[in-house]
Amino acid sequence: MARFVQFTHTGGPEVLEVVERKPAEPGAGEVRVRNRAVGLNFIDIYVRNGLYPAPGMPSGLGTEGAGVVDAVGEGVHSVRVGDRVAYAQGPLGAYAELHVLPAGKVVRLPDFVDFETAAAVMLKGLTVQYLLRQVYPLKGGETILFHAAAGGVGSIACQWARALGVKLIGTVSSAEKADLAMKNGAWATIDYTRENVPDRVRELTGGAMVPVVYDSVGRDTWLTSLDCLHKRGLMVSFGNASGPVENVNIGILNQKGALFVTRPSLNGYADTRERFEAMCSDLFAMLESGQIRVSIDQRYPLALAGDAHAALASRKTTGSTILIPESS
Numbered sequence: 001m002a003r004f005v006q007f008t009h010t011g012g013p014e015v016l017e018v019v020e021r022k023p024a025e026p027g028a029g030e031v032r033v034r035n036r037a038v039g040l041n042f043i044d045i046y047v048r049n050g051l052y053p054a055p056g057m058p059s060g061l062g063t064e065g066a067g068v069v070d071a072v073g074e075g076v077h078s079v080r081v082g083d084r085v086a087y088a089q090g091p092l093g094a095y096a097e098l099h100v101l102p103a104g105k106v107v108r109l110p111d112f113v114d115f116e117t118a119a120a121v122m123l124k125g126l127t128v129q130y131l132l133r134q135v136y137p138l139k140g141g142e143t144i145l146f147h148a149a150a151g152g153v154g155s156i157a158c159q160w161a162r163a164l165g166v167k168l169i170g171t172v173s174s175a176e177k178a179d180l181a182m183k184n185g186a187w188a189t190i191d192y193t194r195e196n197v198p199d200r201v202r203e204l205t206g207g208a209m210v211p212v213v214y215d216s217v218g219r220d221t222w223l224t225s226l227d228c229l230h231k232r233g234l235m236v237s238f239g240n241a242s243g244p245v246e247n248v249n250i251g252i253l254n255q256k257g258a259l260f261v262t263r264p265s266l267n268g269y270a271d272t273r274e275r276f277e278a279m280c281s282d283l284f285a286m287l288e289s290g291q292i293r294v295s296i297d298q299r300y301p302l303a304l305a306g307d308a309h310a311a312l313a314s315r316k317t318t319g320s321t322i323l324i325p326e327s328s
């Protein structure tokens with residue numbers, strides 16, 4: 001028997017429940033991982049509250065974890081029982097002691113990456129990889145705007161930007177979060193609770209504004225983010241922490257300076273095994289060189305996943321949050 005977190009209808013953190021049942025056996029091409037640490041991500045909140053529909057009910061939750069291969073299905077040769085692995089894009093159900101997923105979704109962990117670090121960095125780090133290295137390939141010397149700079153994705157983005165020689169202006173909601181972002185390598189911060197974001201960007205860039213804005217806040221920041229771009233700049237809208245951006249009048253892009261906009265996802269970039277492996281190599285190299293150090297600021301037992309959701313949704317967390325299965 002093993003413990004799993006599930007929900008039978010969408011709603012607040014209270015819909016999450018722990019159930020005990022016989023774990024599934026891996027089918028052809030699948031592996032079963034005994035999770036030692038599970039990653040908590042804002043996307044899990046969207047699935048739990050119904051913004052991103054789960055394929056069926058009851059549903060598991062979570063797509064990211066790290067642990068040891070416990071069983072392999074027919075035809076799996078890429079990993080063996082006992083291998084240390086991690087994954088970021090599993091099917092829903094990573095909030096569990098055991099998780100079955102396609103072998104193509106797991107990567108073997110290098111010795112220098114422990115399970116907790118892996119669960120804290122895989123999804124968020126691969127996201128930063130595609131945002132800074134693929135969506136808008138930064139070369140160094142640019143000044144960019146990145147929202148939620150003290151959060152999970154943001155903390156990694158600050159460090160990766162510094163490593164690239166990019167001046168990252170990060171938005172935050174408190175002085176403590178500003179300190180954290182600066183320690184992680186932000187070049188400047190803007191506390192949006194008391195400062196006007198476009199005005200501060202104008203000041204910090206000497207009137208030039210920025211070529212790219214990375215916006216995971218969504219509804220609340222859509223328009224102010226467009227106001228921070230210079231002509232023909234790129235708006236990268238990659239999340240909905242405040243709610244989704246809806247009812248967009250496309251003419252606004254022209255009014256605000258012939259702007260570009262994209263709405264990317266990790267699954268849209270790590271969409272083949274080759275691309276996934278190349279992105280993992282890039283991320284692992286950043287970890288090995290020490291240019292990125294993952295800050296696990298919150299740890300919760302798996303059974304308290306609902307409390308972890310409440311903390312993440314109410315802006316109480318910083319850096320990464322992980323869930324620890326009781327059996328690990």
Ligand code: NDP
Pocket residue numbers: 040041042043123124127148149150151152153154171172173174177216217220238239240241242243264265266267312313314315316317318319
């Ligand atoms: P974070 O740790 O960054 O938490 C979200 C942060 O957003 C908060 O701490 C808060 O920071 C800020 N925020 C601003 N407005 C709100 C609001 N109304 N409610 C809640 N938070 C708000 O989470 P993650 O690192 O897990 O994810 C960051 C974002 O990136 C999410 O939107 C997520 O969906 C997105 N994402 C997108 C991916 C993709 O491929 N498209 C992949 C991974 C993540 P502050 O208090 O400083 O404002």
